[in-house]
Amino acid sequence: xxxxxxxxxxxxxxxxxxxxxxxxxxxxxxxxxxxxxxxxxxxxxxxxxxxxxxxxxxxxxxxxxxxxxxxxxxxxxxxxxxxxxxxxxxxxxxxxxxxxxxxxxxxxxxxxxxxxxxxxxxxxxxxxxxxxxxxxxxxxxxxxxxxxxxxxxxxxxxxxxxxxxxxxxxxxxxxxxxxxxxxxxxxxxxxxxxxxxxxxxxxxxxxxxxxxxxxxxxxxxxxxxxxxxxxxxxxxxxxxxxxxxxxxxxxxxxxxxxxxxxxxxxxxxxxxxxxxxxxxxxxxxxxxxxxxxxxxxxxxxxxxxxxxxxxxxxxxxxxxxxx
Amino acid sequence: xxxxxxxxxxxxxxxxxxxxxxxxxxxxxxxxxxxxxxxxxxxxxxxxxxxxxxxxxxxxxxxxxxxxxxxxxxxxxxxxxxxxxxxxxxxxxxxxxxxxxxxxxxxxxxxxxxxxxxxxxxxxxxxxxxxxxxxxxxxxxxxxxxxxxxxxxxxxxxxxxxxxxxxxxxxxxxxxxxxxxxxxxxxxxxxxxxxxxxxxxxxxxxxxxxxxxxxxxxxxxxxxxxxxxxxxxxxxxxxxxxxxxxxxxxxxxxxxxxxxxxxxxxxxxxxxxxxxxxxxxxxxxxxxxxxxxxxxxxxxxxxxxxxxxxxxxxxxxxxxxxxxxxxxxxxxxxxxxxxxxxxxxxxxxxxxxxxxxxxxxxxxxxxxxxxxxxxxxxxxxxx
Numbered sequence: 093x094x095x096x097x098x099x100x101x102x103x104x105x106x107x108x109x110x111x112x113x114x115x116x117x118x119x120x121x122x123x124x125x126x127x128x129x130x131x132x133x134x135x136x137x138x139x140x141x142x143x144x145x146x147x148x149x150x151x152x153x154x155x156x157x158x159x160x161x162x163x164x165x166x167x168x169x170x171x172x173x174x175x176x177x178x179x180x181x182x183x184x185x186x187x188x189x190x191x192x193x194x195x196x197x198x199x200x201x202x203x204x205x206x207x208x209x210x211x212x213x214x215x216x217x218x219x220x221x222x223x224x225x226x227x228x229x230x231x232x233x234x235x236x237x238x239x240x241x242x243x244x245x246x247x248x249x250x251x252x253x254x255x256x257x258x259x260x261x262x263x264x265x266x267x268x269x270x271x272x273x274x275x276x277x278x279x280x281x282x283x284x285x286x287x288x289x290x291x292x293x294x295x296x297x298x299x300x301x302x303x304x305x306x307x308x309x310x311x312x313x314x315x316x317x318x319x320x321x322x323x324x325x326x327x328x329x330x331x332x333x334x335x336x337x338x339x340x341x342x343x344x345x346x347x348x349x350x351x352x353x354x355x356x357x358x359x360x361x362x363x364x365x366x367x368x369x370x371x372x373x374x375x376x377x378x379x380x381x382x383x384x385x386x387x388x389x390x391x392x393x394x395x396x397x398x399x400x401x402x403x404x405x406x407x408x409x410x411x412x413x414x415x
Numbered sequence: 416x417x418x419x420x421x422x423x424x425x426x427x428x429x430x431x432x433x434x435x436x437x438x439x440x441x442x443x444x445x446x447x448x449x450x451x452x453x454x455x456x457x458x459x460x461x462x463x464x465x466x467x468x469x470x471x472x473x474x475x476x477x478x479x480x481x482x483x484x485x486x487x488x489x490x491x492x493x494x495x496x497x498x499x500x501x502x503x504x505x506x507x508x509x510x511x512x513x514x515x516x517x518x519x520x521x522x523x524x525x526x527x528x529x530x531x532x533x534x535x536x537x538x539x540x541x542x543x544x545x546x547x548x549x550x551x552x553x554x555x556x557x558x559x560x561x562x563x564x565x566x567x568x569x570x571x572x573x574x575x576x577x578x579x580x581x582x583x584x585x586x587x588x589x590x591x592x593x594x595x596x597x598x599x600x601x602x603x604x605x606x607x608x609x610x611x612x613x614x615x616x617x618x619x620x621x622x623x624x625x626x627x628x629x630x631x632x633x634x635x636x637x638x639x640x641x642x643x644x645x646x647x648x649x650x651x652x653x654x655x656x657x658x659x660x661x662x663x664x665x666x667x668x669x670x671x672x673x674x675x676x677x678x679x680x681x682x683x684x685x686x687x688x689x690x691x692x693x694x695x696x697x698x699x700x701x702x703x704x705x706x707x708x709x710x711x712x713x714x715x716x717x718x719x720x721x722x723x724x725x726x727x728x729x730x731x732x733x734x735x736x737x738x739x740x741x742x743x744x745x746x747x748x749x750x751x752x753x754x755x756x757x758x759x760x761x762x763x764x765x766x767x768x769x770x771x772x773x774x775x776x777x778x779x780x781x782x783x784x785x786x787x788x789x790x791x792x793x794x795x796x797x798x
Contacts, residue, residue, distance in 0.1 A: 220740020
């Protein structure tokens with residue numbers, strides 16, 4: 093009974109924070125509760141949010157992918173370079189997505205085969221794929237994409253929602269089903285809890301990791317392409333530093349950095365909190381950098397609070413286990 | 416059986432011809448191969464670039480490497496305890512800016528005072544990280560990801576977009592990077608570089624010889640075992656973060672004197688450079704292994720490549736990151752593939768000894784844990 097409560101307590105805490113944020117924001121600004129404002133707050137960070145879904149899988153698996161922002165830029169630059177050299181645009185998008193997926197695949201292969209910490213491998217990826225993006229576009233800015241591509245990024249797709257937001261919601265549902273209702277999802281958790289035990293239980297650990305890193309690369313590529321559509325032009329330095337924001341969202345969602353625990357629901361709540369908090373602080377004329385500081389503090393305090401909350405029940409459980 | 420083997424081994428050791436076999440120990444292979452790679456890189460660039468080996472190039476590298484080298488060493492002290500400090504870039508920014516602010520409003524500031532302010536501030540910020548990690552039991556990556564944002568955003572709101580300018584600083588600060596201790600064969604040994612070498616050497620000896628240093632390695636090798644053995648792990652981890660912060664503060668001072676003009680975004684991104692240098696230098700991010708000298712050499716290698724690539728006509732400057740990324744990957748893969756083979760042989764040879772060593776606090780020698788995956792279940796249990 094306390095176990096079940098403990099399992100959900102994090103999401104509960106996040107929900108309380110979210111409601112608090114929304115209520116506070118609503119009292120601060122009359123335009124806050126507008127549907128357009130809600131859609132807009134997603135619109136401006138939609139790329140990060142999409143990548144956060146894939147990152148959730150990777151971190152629950154006990155790994156990390158620092159390269160996502162660079163792979164985003166890499167995919168966008170591949171798209172731009174292909175477009176520039178006269179490749180049909182649909183094909184250019186396919187090439188960009190394939191490039192991003194292979195970027196993830198290569199990193200996954202190194203992690204799965206050599207057992208080198210993914211922190212290191214994807215740090216190399218962070219630097220290397222940003223470099224690849226730079227080689228492709230140097231310091232130029234490439235734009236003049238087809239109109240329909242610009243519409244994909246900016247126009248309303250379903251009701252007031254742009255395509256990327258619809259995609260995010262679909263990914264959230266599909267991802268939730270895979271993570272929480274499929275055997276693959278269970279394997280992701282088991283490996284994250286204890287990779288050795290997983291291996292001895294006959295799980296193909298290397299294959300799961302390979303799939304996750306490839307998926308992470310592909311999703312980052314998708315986000316990069318959508319980012320290009322929204323911005324209307326691409327430079328090699330787009331999305332620099334996004335990885336930290338994305339990881340912050342996932343960790344705030346209660347996903348353990350050591351793997352094996354966390355839910356997509358928690359991450360979805362954390363995403364809403366971060367976006368609403370930024371939006372609310374923005375409406376209250378708090379500068380963007382202070383917002384970042386507040387979110388940093390929230391990240392630390394949330395884990396700190398969790399540790400304090402955990403202390404009592406944990407001790408009791410240990411005593412019971414010994415008895 | 417084992418005693419017979421022991422005796423045979425001891426005899427073997429006594430009869431061993433030179434000292435080289437003893438001197439080339441597994442943990443030193445990393446540094447030696449790194450040194451080899453640096454030499455190879457220099458030779459290759461020497462071929463590609465006309466007039467490559469010049470005093471100016473030496474000066475450029477030694478001046479610019481000083482900052483990343485200090486940060487790589489700082490980062491290593493935290494990483495060996497199986498933690499990480501992603502806030503070093505922000506600490507550099509804060510200390511450089513505040514020290515600059517103090518020095519420009521007090522033109523009579525002496526070097527000792529300026530350095531003390533930078534180091535003290537850095538230590539304070541490091542202590543905040545350390546307390547949250549060690550006593551609040553918040554994973555280091557989360558803590559320092561948070562303080563990375565917090566320190567920086569504090570600095571931005573404190574600075575209000577103002578820039579510290581070089582001409583407002585006391586002249587000794589701006590002149591420091593070009594000060595030379597002595598010149599050998601046309602190469603100027605700059606004060607800053609000499610100081611950094613001394614700092615690295617002293618800290619390396621401390622990490623290797625002092626009980627404090629050995630205990631940091633012990634914690635990183637196996638936190639549970641270190642706690643079981645009665646080590647004050649919390650205090651030690653706090654100490655590592657304070658040391659890292661203090662060194663980052665020192666790097667902040669070097670940053671101030673090198674660039675003179677300090678904006679509120681100073682030092683952004685240095686955290687990844689420091690981790691990259693440490694990793695190239697053979698420091699395991701899983702903790703417990705790696706040396707400060709290695710991290711220093713890693714920083715030197717990256718900087719040599721950085722400064723050299725610009726001068727190769729066939730390669731545009733835009734290749735810099737791609738090559739650096741490939742280098743990091745190559746370094747760690749080589750370490751695993753080659754290192755594993757070497758270390759297996761060494762550990763087989765030295766097994767009777769490691770049994771004694773690894774139970775006390777001298778874990779760096781011929782152990783293997785750095786290669787095996789960490790047991791993530793242990794920490795995940797209470798998360």
